[in-house]
Amino acid sequence: MIIGFHRIDGQICCDGIALEAIAAEFGSPLYVYSAAAIEAAYSRFDRAVCNGRGVVHFAVKSNSNLAILRLLARLGAGADIVSGGEMQRALKAGFAPEKIIFSGVGKTDQEIEAALEAGIGQINAESLSEVERVLALARNMGRSTPCRLGLRINPDVATDTHAKISTGKSDTKFGVPAAEAADLYRLIATSGVIEPAGLAVHIGSQIMDEAPFEAAWIALLDIAEGLREDGFDVPMLDLGGGLGIDYRDGTPADADALGAAVTRVFGNRPYRLGFEPGRYLLAEAGVLLTRVLHSKPATEKTFAIVDGAMNDLIRPTLYExxxxxxxxxxxxxxxxxxxxxxxxxETGDYLGLGHSLPPLQRGDLLAVRSAGAYGAVMRSNYNTRPFAAEILIINGEARPISVQQTVADLLAQDRIPPELQ
Ligand SMILES: Cc1ncc(COP(=O)(O)O)c(C=O)c1O
Incomplete structure (x- = not known):
């Protein structure tokens, strides 16, 4: 079987099944994922980057469909979550609580309590205020929890990615400044309430160059080594996600280069390493299918007006x-x-501007490639448009992995108060 999305006899297929046939059965717009491509990307990352010295915590935010999560849990991944909702998804999908890391800059008390109750492996705090809150809530629980508390640092490292997904500079809201990290870590380690988990860093997403990762990891290691010299346990270094993919020509990013950077920075040092890839595992494994409604000539270009829109895939509009x-x-x-x-x-409603395409007719089916990560998970019902359904190709079968939403479902969400009836 040819894994993933390939043109066979003039037809793009997913794991050998023609996308035209899938759209004919399930309609459009429609997300289609290849389970085999997700598995292949997971193995590639595990081999090249983890290489026996670390584990993957899949970034649930990149695609949180329960079927996708179940698949990754079965492959052996843990989960990186950023909300109580994602925690419930991860647990329901079958991730063991101890393999879940709770990241994010603003967790509510309810979310922290739920994480402590569920006994998830690790919470990463991102400020003094959050450390104090977790310690207070853990103390209130009045019993020990297997959950450990880690600290995300902000290494003040620039990346070549879009400003909206760059998280490692000191002017972003993420993490604690490197200079404050050691004191905060000592506060956790001496609290007597919760065990310290280690240090974490995540400098952003869709990063193609290993140099900023390396700079951030060196900063992290520096703090960890200082803490260890002072006698503190720093069991785990969570190195974040962020490895980009090539959206233009579909060449996978260089996981080997990232793996080499891990070796250069950490060598044989005695830390457990964690990685939080999202995009790398999912993006290439999914497409958004959309059908041409109208072709409309304009000055020096043509508009292909399709049935998919910014509410189905916001990335072109949000991040260019x-x-x-x-x-x-x-x-x-x-x-x-x-x-x-x-x-x-909205004029901002587009899936792509300035593409070079052959003349398109009403009814033509288009594949928007590399849409498996930060695609369906960011959709909305703007313009009262039901969500596009999602199909997973698994073992040669096209399986629906979400219920087809209807307009009636959307209208049922609203309430008209008695005053207006
Ligand atoms: C804390 C954290 N970890 C991991 C990721 C996943 O990043 P990516 O999908 O680029 O691998 C993100 C997303 O930005 C994140 O915020």
């Missing part, structure tokens, strides 16, 4: 992100500049 977009069936004709736009009433 580029996704490859291809006709699913081979289409003849000279390519021309084409904007692929949705039906939502």
């Amino acid at each position: 992100a580029w996704h490859r977009i291809e006709p699913v069936s081979d289409t003849a004709g000279a390519v021309q500049p084409t904007d692929i736009v949705g039906p939502v009433c």
Whole structure:
């Protein structure tokens, strides 16, 4: 079987199944994922980056469908979560509580209590205020918890990624400054309430170059070594996620280069390492299928107006992100500049601007590639548009992994008060 999305006899297929056939059965817009491609990406990352010295905690925020989570849990991954809702998803999907790390800059008391109750492996705090809150809540529980408390540092490292997903500079809200980290860690370690987990860092997402990772990890290691010299236990270094993928030509990012950076920084040092990849594991394993509603010529370009929109895939609008977009069936004709736009009433509603595509007709099916991460999970019901359904190709079968939402489902969410009846 050819794994993932490939053109076979003029048709893009997922794990050998024609996308046209899947869209004919399940409609559009539609997300389609390949379980085999997720497994392959997981193995690649595990081999190249973890390499026996660390574990993957899948970043649930990148795709939190329960079927996807179950698949990754079965592969042996842990989970990195950023909300109480994601914790419930991770537990329901089958991640062992001790393999869950709770990241994020603002956890509510209820979320912290729920995490302590569930006995998740680790909470990463991101401020003095949050450390104090976790300690107070853990103390109130009046019994020991297997949960450990880690500290996310902000290494003040710049990245070449989009400003909205860059998290490692000192002017972002994330982590504690490196200079304050040791004192805060000592506070946790001497609290007598909760065991220290270690240190964490995450400098952003869609990062293609290993240099900023390396700089951040060196800063983290520096603090860890200082703490160890002072006699504190620093069992785990959580090195975050962020490895980017090539959205333009589909070449996977260089996991080997990241693995080499891990070796350079940590060598044989006695730390357990954790990694939190999201995008790398999921992005290439999914597409958004969308059908052309109208083709409309304009000055020096054509608009392909499609049934998918910014509410289905917000990345192009939110991050100026580029996704490859291809006709699913081979289409003849000279390519021309084409904007692929949705039906939502905003000029910012597009899936791609300035693509070179052959002439498109009403009914043509397009594949928006590399949409498996930060795609369906960021969708909305803007313009009262039901969510696109999701299909997982697994063992040669196309399985729905979400219920098809209807407009009736959306209307049922609202309440008209008695005064207006
Ligand atoms: C704390 C944390 N870990 C991991 C990730 C996953 O990043 P990526 O999907 O780029 O690997 C994120 C996302 O930005 C994050 O905030």
